[in-house]
Amino acid sequence: MAPKLDSYFKTVDSLADSFIDRLRKAVAIPSVSADEERRPDVVKMGHFLKDELTALGAHVEARPLGPQPHKEHLELPPVIVARYGEDPKKRTILVYGHYDVQPALKEDGWATEPFELTIDDKGRMYGRGSTDDKGPVLGWINAIEAHQKAGVDFPVNLLMCFEGMEEYGSEGLDDFINAEAKKFFKDADAVCISDNYWLGTEKPCLTYGLRGCNYYSIEISGPGQDLHSGVFGGTAQEPMTDLVRVMGSLVDTNGKILISGLDDLVAPMTDEEKSLYGDIAFTMDNLYESLGSKTGIYDDKERTLMGRWRYPSLSLHGIEGAFSAPGAKTVIPAKVIGKFSIRTVPNMEIEDVDKLVYAHIDKVFKSLGSKNTLKTINQHSGKWWVASPKHWNFTAAAKAVQEVWGVQPDLTREGGSIPVTLTFEQATGKNVLLLPMGSSTDAAHSINEKLDRRNYIEGIKLLGAYLHYVAEEPMKES
Ligand SMILES: C[C@H](N)C(=O)N[C@@H](Cc1c[nH]cn1)C(=O)O
Numbered sequence: 001m002a003p004k005l006d007s008y009f010k011t012v013d014s015l016a017d018s019f020i021d022r023l024r025k026a027v028a029i030p031s032v033s034a035d036e037e038r039r040p041d042v043v044k045m046g047h048f049l050k051d052e053l054t055a056l057g058a059h060v061e062a063r064p065l066g067p068q069p070h071k072e073h074l075e076l077p078p079v080i081v082a083r084y085g086e087d088p089k090k091r092t093i094l095v096y097g098h099y100d101v102q103p104a105l106k107e108d109g110w111a112t113e114p115f116e117l118t119i120d121d122k123g124r125m126y127g128r129g130s131t132d133d134k135g136p137v138l139g140w141i142n143a144i145e146a147h148q149k150a151g152v153d154f155p156v157n158l159l160m161c162f163e164g165m166e167e168y169g170s171e172g173l174d175d176f177i178n179a180e181a182k183k184f185f186k187d188a189d190a191v192c193i194s195d196n197y198w199l200g201t202e203k204p205c206l207t208y209g210l211r212g213c214n215y216y217s218i219e220i221s222g223p224g225q226d227l228h229s230g231v232f233g234g235t236a237q238e239p240m241t242d243l244v245r246v247m248g249s250l251v252d253t254n255g256k257i258l259i260s261g262l263d264d265l266v267a268p269m270t271d272e273e274k275s276l277y278g279d280i281a282f283t284m285d286n287l288y289e290s291l292g293s294k295t296g297i298y299d300d301k302e303r304t305l306m307g308r309w310r311y312p313s314l315s316l317h318g319i320e321g322a323f324s325a326p327g328a329k330t331v332i333p334a335k336v337i338g339k340f341s342i343r344t345v346p347n348m349e350i351e352d353v354d355k356l357v358y359a360h361i362d363k364v365f366k367s368l369g370s371k372n373t374l375k376t377i378n379q380h381s382g383k384w385w386v387a388s389p390k391h392w393n394f395t396a397a398a399k400a401v402q403e404v405w406g407v408q409p410d411l412t413r414e415g416g417s418i419p420v421t422l423t424f425e426q427a428t429g430k431n432v433l434l435l436p437m438g439s440s441t442d443a444a445h446s447i448n449e450k451l452d453r454r455n456y457i458e459g460i461k462l463l464g465a466y467l468h469y470v471a472e473e474p475m476k477e478s
Pocket residue numbers: 132133166167168169195196213215382415416417418419444
């Protein structure tokens with residue numbers, strides 16, 4: 001190992017407790033982007049990052065994004081952009097992450113307080129945002145600090161872009177990236193995003209593809225107000241009855257999407273692609289471990305990976321306005337809003353999917369013969385992304401994985417979505433690499449989200465080592 005890296009790694013180990021304290025402070029800020037009431041906390045989290053970076057000597061700006069579309073009374077949280085180093089002889093790497101988190105309430109079933117980092121005897125660090133995406137975002141900041149304390153020259157110029165609305169469709173960020181591509185981000189030679197997960201718990205991966213996400217709501221309304229089901233049941237057409245039938249028409253138990261024409265939008269499988277799945281280090285036990293059950297759709301690894309990476313899926317998420325508390329309430333809700341999303345893959349275009357979805361819902365609703373009113377909207381959407389892993393950006397990351405974890409990483413695609421990945425690629429014209437820190441059992445978006453201490457600390461080493469190898473890679477292509 002190069003002496004510079006050895007000294008950097010030892011310093012990361014010696015600072016491990018203070019890096020965990022930094023994560024504890026970040027998790028304690030409930031920066032839930034989907035919750036209007038929490039917007040001040042999202043802003044607070046952005047300023048926390050700004051302060052940490054400023055203290056380390058970075059040039060930092062909190063850029064406003066203006067009012068939130070469709071909710072003009074709310075200001076979008078700022079994008080935190082920063083630059084560390086301005087040496088024209090060094091490469092410049094642009095890193096992106098998000099500082100907002102998914103909602104979390106103890107009563108959802110968390111074993112610990114979601115916004116208190118709680119570490120168990122196996123080093124599992126529980127807390128909302130620990131793996132998605134506060135741990136990885138702090139990873140970059142920790143890497144800067146460890147270089148300073150180790151007295152090791154930082155190998156690249158680092159540009160940072162941290163947003164606060166990723167879990168709500170990255171509102172406002174596309175325009176910002178496009179506007180800054182030739183300004184704040186103009187020097188970027190490549191882009192790196194740490195915001196996804198390994199396929200299992202032992203083997204690291206580099207990721208070159210993401211699914212897109214079209215998110216919809218179906219509103220069905222009828223009566224002027226909620227009704228007593230004893231008084232009005234049997235006399236009024238009920239919005240909830242219509243909604244569950246419409247939602248039930250979208251997908252079957254085995255995940256088959258029932259919207260006609262949707263399958264035709266999916267790129268056909270090639271022999272070359274088929275041959276990639278067998279070599280990936282993934283087992284059905286990995287799936288069962290991260291599912292917490294054996295309720296998978298397929299029994300084999302290949303079809304399971306395809307279901308996650310290269311075929312679309314449709315998930316039903318919830319119904320706003322429906323009675324969902326414990327106990328029994330005999331109400332007829334007057335208006336209910338069903339939420340579902342479709343994870344999209346090559347070659348599905350956002351607008352083509354919209355058309356098929358609206359036509360399907362209209363047809364099913366008409367077939368019910370209901371006098372209620374239906375309104376379907378696309379709440380937000382982001383496109384899928386697939387890139388070439390044959391680039392010095394990926395080669396550098398593979399060397400870093402080998403150095404830190406002692407293995408060659410798998411090359412994977414991801415079932416989740418990071419809508420701005422494609423925007424960064426197109427706006428900067430540079431290669432984008434996804435370099436995950438967390439593992440498959442981290443339960444991002446779920447109850448008991450966690451990041452293993454080992455993944456956090458070795459992940460900080462990985463991000464730093466990646467930057468060292470990036471600095472050494474010959475510049476073959478843009
Ligand atoms: C993979 C990433 N960490 C993530 O969780 N992305 C979200 C993005 C999203 C899409 N619609 C709303 N948020 C995801 O895949 O759900």
